[in-house]
Amino acid sequence: MADDKALTPRGQDFSSWYNEVVLRAELAEHSPVRGSMVIRPWGYTLWENMQRALDDMFKATGHQNAYFPLLIPLSFIAREAEHVEGFAKEMALVTHTRVVPDGQGGLVPDPESKLEEPLVIRPTSETIIYDAYSRWVQSYRDLPILINQWANVMRWEMRTRLFLRTAEFLWQEGHTAHATNEEAEQEAQTILGVYRTFMEEWMAMPVITGRKSDSERFPGADHTYALEALMQDNRALQAGTSHNLGQNFARQFDLKFQAESGDWEYAWNTSWGVSTRLVGGLVMTHGDDSGIVLPPKLAPVQVVITPIWKTDEQQAVVLEKAESVANVLRQENIRVHVDARENMSPGAKYYDWERKGVPLRMEIGPRDVAKQQLVLVRRVVPEGGDRKEFLSETMALSVIPERLREIQVGLLAVARRRQEANTFRLTEYGPFKKMVAERGGFYFAGWCGAVSCEDKVKEETKATIRVLPDASFRSDPPPERCLVCDGAARHEAVWARAY
Secondary structure, three states, rough: OOOOOOOOOOOHHHHHHHHHHHHHHOEEEEOOOOOOOEEEEHHHHHHHHHHHHHHHHHHHOEEEEOOOEEEHHHHHHHOOOOHHHHHHHHHHHHHOEEEEOOOOEEEEEEEEHHHHHHEOOOOOOOOHHHHHHHOOOOHHHOOOOEEEOOOOOOEOOOEEEEEOOOOOEEEEEEEEEEOOOOHHHHHHHHHHHHHHHHHHHHHOOOEEEEOHHHHHHHOOOOOOEEEEEEEOOOOEEEEEEEEEEEEEHHHOOOOOOEOOOOEEEEEEEEEEEEOOOOHHHHHHHHHHHOOOOOOOOOOOEEEEEEOOOOOHHHHHHHHHHHHHHHHHHHHHOOOOEEOOOOOOOHHHHHHHHHHHOOEEEEEHHHHHHHHOOEEEEEOOOOOOOOEEEEEEEEHHHHHHOOOOEEEEEHHHHHHHHHHHOOOOOOHHHHHHHHHHHHHEEEEEEEEOOOOOOOOHHHHHOOEEEEEEEHHHHHOOOOOEOOOOOOOOEEEEEEEEEEO
């Protein structure tokens, strides 16, 4: 049965609203292992739809899928000093291969099964993958290698939240090897563009792209590029990253190739990834006080049909019509579900599907069948439009694809206007500190490049440099002075408090 208790309003407590809506929309739940989650079918289907779209985009740009081991020798991680420092506090280790009774009804690791070398449960796969690449590459003719894997990773987070930050999460991680730095840089930028297209055109979530500051870049990378989205509580979410790793890992794993000149050179690598964090970003971008709101391109169900009846005779009539209509929609490749549950009232069904974010609901009762009409109800009321439409059956079936496109475009437009309304360009530190504390948002401002100024902002406001924005996002003219110290600005930075 549906839980009809109202959600905590977003404006009252956004964090509580998020936790409640993820649970009650049946996206995920907490597992017995602290910091891990069970992704329920509704949430996993949403993730599968994201996977399919991204996988097609990766393959269209020449990438292939492969799979690499979950367990990585600790010595592999230790080879790249900055890499190990970045993950040292998050690594989970396998140290024994079996357990034995402890004599008190419990189990303990068998001392005789202790591994000679501990194995790290994959926090990320650069080390194990570049070890493999070093065996695959002999000549420049073996390059580039363009591989992606869909996998799970483990990072021992202390403070967790479903989808946004969990100890174990699902993701894709791309790893490539190239003959030149220029090719590697182009790859990192290409993937950044793929991610941006996916986030804006599929998730209806606008993002700002740019390069991370040195203190925020991926451990072991030369450069990290990121996509930052603004959630409804005006905090930023890092939605994805793309890294130019230079030759750092190639040198540690002897990933060399013989160039056309005959000389031996180290390969240039990239890595890039997005994770189930995107599900959380989707919820926080579009959700409302009734539940989650799903873009039609990704919704597990795009149209839910709710038959309405009172008698057995009416039930047979409306169910027959519902299945007939559903079959027509399926032929149009529309994901449709007929909710024929008999243990719920129509109102309870409406509430249930509203909470789960289905874009379009169709109501069919005995009178609708008699009038040869269908009732369409949008999850979100369009600007200047009606939430509910009474249309002839023929008209309704013909307009549903267009309605879904309108909903998709409308969600992006609303999210973009909200982002623009909460994006500011400031030159004075005092107003910046006050606005960050009171309302959040994105702040474009000059930065001298000094870590001391970056740290001061972080300590005093909890805001960080999210990116040094790409050219398409930069101010014109660019800021001349550093927001913090008033020295000459070397960069424009986007500051925000973030998840």
